[in-house]
Structures are given as C-alpha cells and as structure tokens.
Amino acid sequence: MTALRRDQIDWVGTTRYPSSLRPSPDLMSLHDRLTEDLKLAMKARDQLRMDVIRMIKAAVLNKEVELKKDLDDAEMSRIMTTMIKQRKESVEQYEKGQRAELAEKERQEISIIETYLPKALSADELAQAVDAVIRETGAMSAKDMGVVMKAVMARFAGHPVDGKQVSDLVRSKLK
Numbered sequence: 041m042t043a044l045r046r047d048q049i050d051w052v053g054t055t056r057y058p059s060s061l062r063p064s065p066d067l068m069s070l071h072d073r074l075t076e077d078l079k080l081a082m083k084a085r086d087q088l089r090m091d092v093i094r095m096i097k098a099a100v101l102n103k104e105v106e107l108k109k110d111l112d113d114a115e116m117s118r119i120m121t122t123m124i125k126q127r128k129e130s131v132e133q134y135e136k137g138q139r140a141e142l143a144e145k146e147r148q149e150i151s152i153i154e155t156y157l158p159k160a161l162s163a164d165e166l167a168q169a170v171d172a173v174i175r176e177t178g179a180m181s182a183k184d185m186g187v188v189m190k191a192v193m194a195r196f197a198g199h200p201v202d203g204k205q206v207s208d209l210v211r212s213k214l215k
Contacts, residue, residue: 070113092152121200157200182214
C-alpha cells in the first residue's frame with residue numbers, strides 16, 4: 041500500500057479520508073449532509089446558511105422527540121416541505137405589509153432549504169402520475185377524489201409536492 045501525501049487527504053468530521061474515498065453528498069444521509077454543511081457554513085462564516093441549517097435540525101429534532109424515533113430522509117423531507125410552505129406564507133404577509141427586506145430574507149431561506157430536498161416534479165410529470173393513478177384506481181367522478189389524492193400523495197412521499205396543486209389537478213381530471 042502506498043502512503044498518501046498530505047494534499048491527498050481530506051478531513052471529514054473526525055474521520056480521515058483520502059480524497060478519492062471521501063463520501064459523496066449523494067451517498068450521505070440527509071442528517072449527515074446537514075451536519076457537514078453546518079460545519080462548512082461555520083468555517084465560511086455564512087450566518088444565514090448556519091441559521092437555516094440550525095432551524096432545519098431543530099425542527100427535525102423536535103419531530104424525533106415527538107415521535108420517539110429517528111426520522112428517515114423521506115420524513116425529514118416532509119418537515120422541510122412544511123418549512124418552505126411556512127416561509128412562502130411569510131413572504132406573502134411581508135409583501136402585504138411592505139416589508140421587502142424581510143420577504144427577501146425568507147426567499148433566501150427557501151432557496152437554502154430547497155437544496156436539501158429532492159428535485160421538484162414538473163407539471164407534466166405530475167399530470168402523468170395523476171392520470172396513472174386515476175387509471176389504477178378506476179376513479180370516475182369527484183366522489184373518488186379522496187382515494188386518488190391519497191394514492192398520488194403516497195406515490196410522492198419524500199418529494200416536494202404541493203398538495204393544493206395536486207388537488208386542483210385531480211379535481212379537473214375527475215370532472
């Protein structure tokens with residue numbers, strides 16, 4: 041085995057990894073990514089990113105304590121989706137109150153949180169999925185909307201999907 045030069049070694053946490061073996065962000069759990077990104081934000085003195093990551097970690101920890109179990113990535117994604125929805129509502133309120141600087145800060149927080157979520161679905165992908173679920177469930181009328189909604193939302197668990205958008209789409213297809 042050949043010895044590694046100092047420039048070939050990268051420190052991740054307290055573990056020493058050769059640069060070629062360093063865990064990629066794709067392979068890390070969401071919890072580990074948050075921890076690593078918090079460290080990087082601290083080193084870079086990026087206050088906004090530190091605050092947002094700490095808020096995410098606090099929300100996840102609160103939910104873990106509430107459920108008395110560790111959360112997986114899909115459950116963490118649902119929490120972050122809720123956080124984004126809250127911030128969008130805040131942006132709306134700040135704009136009504138003519139507080140542009142606070143609205144901008146909320147938008148920046150949304151963009152940081154979105155980096156930890158899976159890629160959002162396009163309208164076409166969502167429409168195709170709704171059509172497929174309607175075919176699978178055999179839904180014919182608006183009375184079957186609850187069944188279709190449940191199946192669609194279950195299919196996209198862990199993905200940032202707007203329930204209102206899905207609801208409107210299902211309603212229009214079942215008329």
